[in-house]
Amino acid sequence: MIPLSWYIMLSAALFTIGVVGVLSRRNIFIILMSIELMLNAANINLVAFSHYLQSLTGQIFTIFVITVAAAEAAVALAIIILLSRNRGSVYADEFNILKG
Amino acid sequence: MIHQIIFLYFATVILVSALLMITRRNPIHSVLFMLLLFFHIAGLFVLLNAEFLAAVQLIVYAGAILILYLFVVMLLNVDQERQSVRANRFWPWVAAFGVLIAGEILLLISRSTFPGDAGKTMATPGAGVMELGQALYTQYLVPFEIASVILLVGLIGAVMLAKKAVKE
Structure with missing residues (x-):
């Protein structure tokens, strides 16, 4: 049989990939999908x-x-549509309107 | 033995497609790798005796959430992605940080023992869909109702955010 620790290792690796995706990518879609990745890692656990x-x-x-996750995806995608309509971009590092 | 081989196949495909998902330049390719990943996670759920959750994973995640992502990616202009940089300027630091954290977690897990390591299977065959429903509607009734309110808020919020402002 499969040891429980294998599942936890897989879930930890998947979660870490999600964290790296959130922190390193510029495109908001990939950032959101990385969040889904982290939720899936928690689900496996x-x-x-x-x-x-x-x-x-x-x-x-x-x-x-x-x-x-379904509710979050719906609201987040609506926010992305609004952002790209108002700012004309889907890159997270270009939304710096609050920067002093 | 056959279970372990199947698990290793699922785990390999999940990790490889997750890595490809966060590195592809075109968001549509990322969505398709995510689809592959969700299918294999559903396979893991079947391996874990949770057939109902595998079906929910396929129907809700792959069928609804991912298609929503695909629609929005196709609605917005993604052509500019081809020329611009993929990652922000901190990405080598972030990748090193991720390797560090993953190594730490794997070290911790490999040194600890888990009580369920005997590998028993669930007592009720078929993942106990009836038991799941009974628990959901009795013991977890309040979280269930709160989840429905969350879905309602998500529905109304998405419509309110994405609709065009009406001229008076």
Whole structure:
């Protein structure tokens, strides 16, 4: 059988890739997708622990995470459309209107 | 043994497509790699005896959220991406930081023991969809209702944000 630690290692690696994507990319789409990547890493963790601890709580929380991710994606994409309509760009480092 | 081979296949594809996802220049390619990643995560859920969540992963993540991303990427002009730089100027530092953090987490995990390492399978076959529904509607009723309110707020917020301002 697969040890639980393999799932946790995979989830940690996936989460780190997501963090690097959020911190290093300029395009807002990739930043948002990296956030989804981190949520998926957390989901893998939750489902793996739910399987190995014989409890359904992890799966229920995964359903809530997916729900919140759907709502977040809808609002964030609306904000991106608004930003690109007002500022004409989808690059995170060009939104510096608040910079003194 | 066969389980471990299947897991290693899924893990390899997930990590490779995640790396390709954050490095591609064209956002549409990134979305397609994300699709591949979601399919393989659904495969992992099947391996973990959570078939219902695998279906939810495919229908909601791959079918709804990712298509929404694809629509918006195609609505906005992405041609300028081809000429401009992909990453901000800190990216080597960020990548080194990521390798450091991942190494630290992997070291910590490899040195610890987990109680469930015996590898038992879930007692109820079929991931217990009935048990899942019962728990969702009894024990977790309040979070369930709050999640529905969050979805409503997301719906109204997206419509309010993205609509054009109406001239009086």
